[in-house]
């Protein structure tokens with residue numbers, strides 16, 4: 001089993017242009033049991049914060065380019081679950097300390113940094129984060145699954161998505177939702193619809209799968225047909241634009257919309273009216289367009305497949321749904337949700353090591369892939385708790401090969417260790433030699449990866465057992 005420390009899940013980012021200081025702080029914080037990384041400028045720090053979930057930022061004040069106070073301002077402008085900032089400076093003065101705290105810095109420490117003082121400061125910040133995370137979780141549990149339309153997630157990234165949903169819900173302009181496959185774009189579209197107003201349940205939500213619309217049927221599907229000449233059609237055929245009156249027209253996979261229809265849709269967005277096939281009179285479009293794509297439409301623009309003018313019309317509000325691998329703190333919550341959704345009350349929970357393992361995967365298919373994985377685990381599970389042995393083979397770390405690039409470093413390392421141990425038939429020194437590391441390091445890594453050393457196990461059992 002992985003060694004669980006009290007601080008597991010809290011990640012710290014050290015920022016200092018003086019690399020020696022940054023490294024020193026990084027090591028001290030790592031020794032205290034936190035996940036920690038270091039960068040050497042404010043700009044780099046912001047990049048990391050964009051991509052990863054960081055709980056605490058420990059930043060130098062005097063740095064070339066963006067100084068610590070500017071960085072603090074930038075961070076404070078993020079969503080309300082922004083990282084906690086601790087500033088450190090060799091030029092401690094009451095004035096700058098007061099200024100920094102007024103701006104929202106959690107604490108202020110003096111250089112040269114005393115290791116004990118550093119550790120205490122980080123611990124206080126971590127405790128605060130944990131309390132805050134619990135409160136947020138409670139808040140969202142209270143607001144309930146239905147209030148947020150079945151959309152689970154309390155990571156900073158998902159809180160930001162929720163905020164954006166609320167922000168666009170009161171408007172009428174189009175919304176473009178981007179994100180990889182399976183990230184939950186359709187759920188976001190539904191949440192926007194339901195937040196739009198309290199009567200949303202009675203207003204239509206019409207989904208159009210643009211990928212399934214051929215050019216020949218798209219026009220009458222969308223705009224309707226009054227010719228009555230349609231095979232088997234009697235009288236008028238209502239289009240989806242009309243069906244979505246007063247509600248939401250959800251254009252899924254908008255990047256797939258045939259070019260001829262793109263022009264017509266552009267006109268609808270510009271003038272808010274449309275003409276059914278065979279009709280001389282224009283009708284008013286009273287719905288709201290929400291579009292989704294898992295492609296980069298700007299790249300498509302360049303390839304002339306997607307009209308730039310339509311893209312700009314759609315792109316008034318954009319909500320990007322981040323991939324699951326950048327918000328792994330949502331995984332345990334989603335796991336619990338999917339167990340409740342598909343477990344028929346038989347299975348109660350997932351074992352902690354299962355959650356840890358699932359958190360560490362890359363999930364190229366995002367939430368959909370996680371959901372499918374849980375469904376398979378539930379089918380395999382005999383007891384009341386999902387265990388490591390229930391993890392499907394497809395989710396196991398492969399020993400080697402091209403799939404390794406999809407795995408996090410930790411999994412790649414674990415796979416290499418398991419493979420080396422197997423080749424060395426359980427002989428730890430031999431396996432260490434093979435990997436070019438010392439026997440002591442090997443022992444440490446084995447413990448960290450949870451690979452059993454007392455008995456020989458098959459590769460997959462050892463890998464799953466260590467999850």
Ligand SMILES: Nc1ncnc2c1ncn2[C@@H]1O[C@H](COP(=O)(O)OP(=O)(O)OP(=O)(O)O)[C@@H](O)[C@H]1O
Pocket residue numbers: 150151152153179180181182183184185186187188293294334337367368371
């Ligand atoms: N935050 C979430 N909470 C609970 N379930 C989720 C969440 N995000 C996604 N899901 C579930 O994952 C599945 C995929 O979500 P959805 O269809 O919205 O993804 P998508 O981004 O539209 O994917 P695609 O690009 O492939 O169309 C659905 O079953 C959905 O209910």
Ligand SMILES: [Mg+2]
Pocket residue numbers: 185186252292
């Ligand atoms: Mg979808």
